[in-house]
Amino acid sequence: MKVPFLDLSLQHRALREPALAALTATYDATRFCLGKDVEDFERNFGATLGYPRVLGMNSGTAPLHVACMIAGFGPGDEVITSPFTFISSAWGINYVGAKPVFADIDEGTFNLDPAKVAAAITPRTKGIIVVHLFGQPARMDEIMAIARQHNLFVIEDCAQAVGASHLSASGSATPVGLIGDAGTFSFYPTKNLGGCGEGGAFVSRREEIQTRARHVRVHGSDRRYYHDIVGGNFRMDGFQGALLNVKLPHLAGWTARRRAIAGRYLSEIKLGDVRLPEQPAYGKSVFHQFTIRHPRRDALREHLTKQEVGTDLIYPVPLHLQKCYANLGRGPGSYPVAERAAANCVSLPIFPELTDAQVDQVIRAVNSF
Structure with a gap:
């Protein structure tokens, strides 16, 4: 699938x-x-x-x-x-x-x-x-x-x-x-x-x-x-x-569906070494993205591709390392949390039209890595 x-x-x-x-x-x-x-x-x-x-x-x-x-x-x-x-x-x-x-950013919420x-x-x-x-x-x-x-x-x-x-x-x-x-x-x-x-x-x-x-x-x-x-x-x-x-x-329904999918990911993804996004009590996410972290991110992404699960690398280069901001003089190591996030984050499918069967497939594919 x-x-x-x-x-x-x-x-x-x-x-x-x-x-x-x-x-x-x-x-x-x-x-x-x-x-x-x-x-x-x-x-x-x-x-x-x-x-x-x-x-x-x-x-x-x-x-x-x-x-x-x-x-x-x-x-x-x-x-x-x-x-x-x-x-x-x-x-x-x-x-x-x-x-x-x-x-720099917070480790759990980005x-x-x-x-x-x-x-x-x-x-x-x-x-x-x-x-x-x-x-x-x-x-x-x-x-x-x-x-x-x-x-x-x-x-x-x-x-x-x-x-x-x-x-x-x-x-x-x-x-x-x-x-x-x-x-x-x-x-x-x-x-x-x-x-x-x-x-x-x-x-x-x-x-x-x-x-x-x-x-x-x-x-x-x-x-x-x-x-x-x-x-x-x-x-x-x-x-x-x-x-x-x-x-x-339709926004309220779409948001509810995003939250339902995220709820399943949060409770059913059990892959070792994976870091799921934190959900602090002060705010309830609308899950524009569901972004996980793993030390072998690229290998995980390759595995998911073979399992026919689409992923994306969102913000693989932090802003301070973009060429347009080279004049600011902030090289590698300046913002280590952001740099780690850029290096080990991968985003999973979470749009409202996903079927339950497709959500099942994402969870199985991640857990089987």
């Missing part, structure tokens, strides 16, 4: 008729840039997931860029983020002329280690970009305490964590993105809520930040042809808004 790592055609085939009907309506009404479809999605996304204000944008990178602009980061400033993430988590820092500074964040702070530090990697919320109580102590602007990269919540020490649950000063989402096709192209969203618990982001999104303008601040073109297109409106009602 073949088990693909990901098969987007299954989801899109099931939604083909309503998706094409939505696209046709948008096409016929010529609602191509922002407009009703995007406004409907913003309202529905907020109501479904608990966000008071939502701005649709044209990619997952765009809201990160916008957040760095609004934070006022610029030349001479340092912004701390993770070295074990997709590179767009750091791009916004570079786009505004600031310097990315990496802090997210920023608050102690390492605190150690990376200098007089030039102006903010932190926290990544909720693979759908698992980061340790926000500790990170926010550090940020308040040093008056830092906190951006939450929620690209892989749509639908996830963080449970504070007081016991209250807050959707990711509303804990820091700004939250960003991606609707790239492979995400838990994916469009048919690029898309993203910006949220904030602070109304003044959301208002400024709305102006930045459309050329720094609140009225046509009047530009109060320097902005950009970060508008979501109507087709993506229409498609995401079709998909959004």
